[in-house]
Amino acid sequence: GAGVSQSPSNKVTEKGKDVELRCDPISGHTALYWYRQSLGQGLEFLIYFQGNSAPDKSGLPSDRFSAERTGGSVSTLTIQRTQQEDSAVYLCASTLGGGEYEQYFGPGTRLTVT
Amino acid sequence: GENVEQHPSTLSVQEGDSAVIKCTYSDSASNYFPWYKQELGKRPQLIIDIRSNVGEKKDQRIAVTLNKTAKHFSLHITETQPEDSAVYFCAASPWGAQKLVFGQGTRLTINP
Numbered sequence: 001g002a003g004v005s006q007s008p009s010n011k012v013t014e015k016g017k018d019v020e021l022r023c024d025p026i027s028g029h030t031a032l033y034w035y036r037q038s039l040g041q042g043l044e045f046l047i048y049f050q051g052n053s054a055p056d057k058s059g060l061p062s063d064r065f066s067a068e069r070t071g072g073s074v075s076t077l078t079i080q081r082t083q084q085e086d087s088a089v090y091l092c093a094s095t096l097g098g099g100e101y102e103q104y105f106g107p108g109t110r111l112t113v114t
Numbered sequence: 115g116e117n118v119e120q121h122p123s124t125l126s127v128q129e130g131d132s133a134v135i136k137c138t139y140s141d142s143a144s145n146y147f148p149w150y151k152q153e154l155g156k157r158p159q160l161i162i163d164i165r166s167n168v169g170e171k172k173d174q175r176i177a178v179t180l181n182k183t184a185k186h187f188s189l190h191i192t193e194t195q196p197e198d199s200a201v202y203f204c205a206a207s208p209w210g211a212q213k214l215v216f217g218q219g220t221r222l223t224i225n226p
Contacts, residue, residue, distance in 0.1 A: 031212050042218040043158070043203060050212060058115075091157065101146045101207055103214060105157040 002026070004106035006092050012112045013082055021077045021109045025094030032075050033093045033103060034067055043091065049075065050097065082113045116141040116208045120217025128225050133194055135202055135220045138186040143209035147180060147187045150203045152219075158203060162189070191222075199224045 005024045013019050025032050034046040045059040049069040060066070064082075069075040079086055089110050093103040117140040127133045139147075148163035164171045164178045164187065171178050175194075180187040191198055201221050205214040 033213065035216075043216040045213060045215065048213050056211070056213060095212060097212065101148070101212060101214075102160050102163065103148075105159070107157050 004092055004094050004104050006090075006106040006109050008109060009107065010110045010112075012114060015084060015113055016081055018078065018080045019082055019111065021079075021090050021092075021111070023075045023077070023092030023094075023106060025073065025075070025092070026096075026104055027073075028096065029094035029104070030072070030097035031095040032069055033095070034075070034077050035091045035093065036061075036088045037091055037108070038088045046077070046090075079111075082111075084113050087111055087113045116144055116206055116215040118204060118206050118215050118217040120204050120220060122220060123218065124221045124223070126223045126225060127194055129194055129196060131194055133189075133191045133198070133222055133224075135189045135204070135222070136186060137188070137204035137206075137217050138184075139206040139215075140185065141206065141208050142182075142185060144206040145209050146207035147178070148205050148207075148214065149178060149189050150205065150216075151200045152203065153200045161202075194224045196224050196226060198222060 007022045031050045033048040036044045047057050047067045049055045064080045067077045089108040091108045092106040120137045145166040150158040151161045152158040162178050175192045177190040201219045203219045204217040
């Protein structure tokens with residue numbers, strides 16, 4: 001079946017503008033995660049949603065970052081007043097849940113803040 | 115919270131030799147330890163995982179070992195091939211949470 005999809009694949013924005021990144025998880029997956037990966041670096045956890053529970057926002061680096069998940073499916077990561085240090089690849093992943101831990105990653109959105 | 119350390123950051127081996135990557139974790143309650151492979155420009159993909167009730171798991175040329183007492187786990191790749199060249203990430207899942215805490219990654223290069 002279809003995997004995790006993300007859009008856009010690339011986004012170039014000017015410093016100070018807001019951006020929205022979208023993630024479509026695998027159908028039926030109950031958990032959804034956002035990570036940030038700077039060039040040549042590891043995977044930095046940002047936020048995760050599990051079913052109808054309150055999201056774990058412990059990884060969000062500042063209050064300029066927020067995310068929502070509508071209807072238990074699609075998620076949007078919003079970055080307000082973008083800064084150059086926000087430039088990175090933003091990866092989304094989803095998990096079936098119910099004791100299944102494997103995370104399936106999307107292709108990522110490469111964000112460049114100029 | 116959980117903290118995962120991964121070593122080495124880069125590793126270069128001759129084709130056909132073995133490669134070992136090691137990770138340590140801090141939360142003794144963590145119970146799930148996956149390894150992901152990320153090829154250049156691609157998304158991370160799970161290659162093998164192990165749960166805390168198992169000490170070793172093998173899948174063809176890849177094996178993972180877990181030492182719960184010492185809180186470390188390792189990835190072993192035997193008979194390495196050029197297509198094994200990639201960045202490898204270990205991770206640990208804190209008990210009670212389905213999120214993963216990743217190590218910093220190891221860039222593995224297989225020299226022909």
